[in-house]
Amino acid sequence: MPCLYDIVVQQREESNPGYKQALYRAIEDAAKESHLRNDEIYTIKVVFHVVYKTEEENIHDSLLVRQIERLNRDYRRQNADTINLRDVFHPVAADARIEFELNEIRRVQTTKTFRPSFTGLPDQVKQTANGGSDAKDPDHYLNIWVCKIEPLTFLGLESPVLGYAYPPDALSHWPAGSAAPAKELEGVVIDYRTVRDDSYYIKQLNNNIPMLGRTTVHEVGHFLGLRHISGDAGILGVNCEGNDGVDDTPTQGMQSQFDCNKEQNTCGAGEPGDLPDMVENYMDYSSEDCQNTFTKGQVAIMRSVLTTLRKGLIEDVSGTDDVKISGITLVPNPTSGYFSIKNTSDVIIHSLEIMDIRGRIIQQFNSGFDGYFTLDNLEAGLYFVRINHQITKKLVIANP
Ligand SMILES: [Zn+2]
Known part of the structure; x- marks a missing residue:
């Protein structure tokens, strides 16, 4: 259960039937509004909140700088592993032309634990009054909270959660509850172990897959309006009815299982023009060393979100913490x-x-x-x- 957004959608669907259809429509509308399909580079200012209990969780500045570098490489398609993308997907691969700038690092020591459940996400990490750290001006900054996320417990089994993010609030006028419950709760939460560079977390899970900072790449994708490429339909087994609202990602009947299976083709095998599952996509649950690509359709959604629903993120902020001197x-x-x-x-x-x-x-x-x-x-x-x-x-x- 790497990212939790499928649970969120499932929850909304139970309390608001029709939510999924509404979500698709909202995403499609956002894509159509992408009238500013220009080459301008959009820069997002990032504020990290390191909310820690132990010194191990209080990760070093250098890892956060490296996380920013990872975002910049992947969102500019300057990552070296683009060469691993299969030829069949080259026509749809795209540079998102989005860059990230480290604005501030805030550190808060806490006594609280942050544990998700099927009825709630641990948004206390975003609230100083609840042992977390209040967001910095969420209209203009991407807030990323780094903390220890306790595993989700289901039927006595513990399932690790690497991070989560809410989609944009365009969805708030659709059936209730799709966006963040409050403006100050917008942003991304990631487990501190996804930022470490020694594969610690996954080794602990008896698996040897490297963590490359792509949990954050994936969660920022959600924050900018992207869905899992499976459309979250295949949680209980292969289901080809899901739709991520993006035309150029292949239909995929379930999430990858943190692996890199390039033989996988869950939907439409043998049909003319069918493509295999796109395990290289950042919005799959493939392993982080397998992912290397956003598609043109995904880029159109993210860029349209940045010129509409989240346009404050790319506006100039007149200095509150800086004395603004140009030149x-x-x-x-x-x-x-x-x-x-x-x-x-x-x-x-x-x-x-x-x-x-x-x-x-x-x-x-x-x-x-x-x-x-x-x-x-x-x-x-x-x-x-x-x-x-x-x-x-x-x-x-x-x-x-
Ligand atoms: Zn996700």
Whole structure:
């Protein structure tokens, strides 16, 4: 049960018959509204909330930076493993032209546990009052909560849950309950072990499949309106009636089982023009080292959501935490250890401080503002550069 959205849809269907049909229609309408099919790159600002009980769960900044890099590679189709896509799917593969920018990392230590059930998702992680961390302006930021998600218990069996996300609120005027229950609960929740780079979680499950940060790629797909390519019809066995509202993903009768079975063809085998199951798709439940592609139809939905239902995410946010000064830019950013300042403003720079995420000054410069600044072996992560004690710019240090 990697992602829970099928349970959410199932729940809604039970309480609101007709929900699935309504959902399909909403998704199709969103695709049709995709009038801005241009090449513009949309950039989404990401706020991570690390809500932890133990130090192990309090994962390092560098892993979050790596998660952003993973999102950027996969949503720009710059991931090296696109070469594994079978030829038959090349005509539909697409660059989503969506990029992600690390805006802030918030850390909250908690005493609470976050356990999903068939009647509720652990949204307490998104609420400071309930032992979690309140969202930052959900109209303008993609909030991603990283925590330990307790397994779902069903008939005495424990099933791990890697993450979950609600679809956009276009669905709120359709049968009730499809979108997040409240604006502040929008965003993505992922288990901290999906971000680790040592396959810890899955090894623990007696399986040796690497976690590559693609749980978040998948959940952000839901957040931007995508459904599982099976259309969630095959939860109890192969069922070819499901529909993900996307024309160019093949009909698939059930989710993959966290594997990479390229022989699998659950629906339409032998019919003219039939395609095998698209296990390479990020919205299947195939293993993360199997996935490498979104389709053109999926990209059209995500981009139309970003110009309509979630358009605040790609708007410029006038600075509340930044003193907004245009004309001062740090390049390169992200950097692996040095940067220079491009200054076309009329500000005369006389001091520059590097601060960590907690606001501690870790390096200072008092001269040489027209040259390169070399950073003292700083670990990968998010930093702030404060200019003249008042202008704050974000600087991301990535692993070389
Ligand atoms: Zn999912």
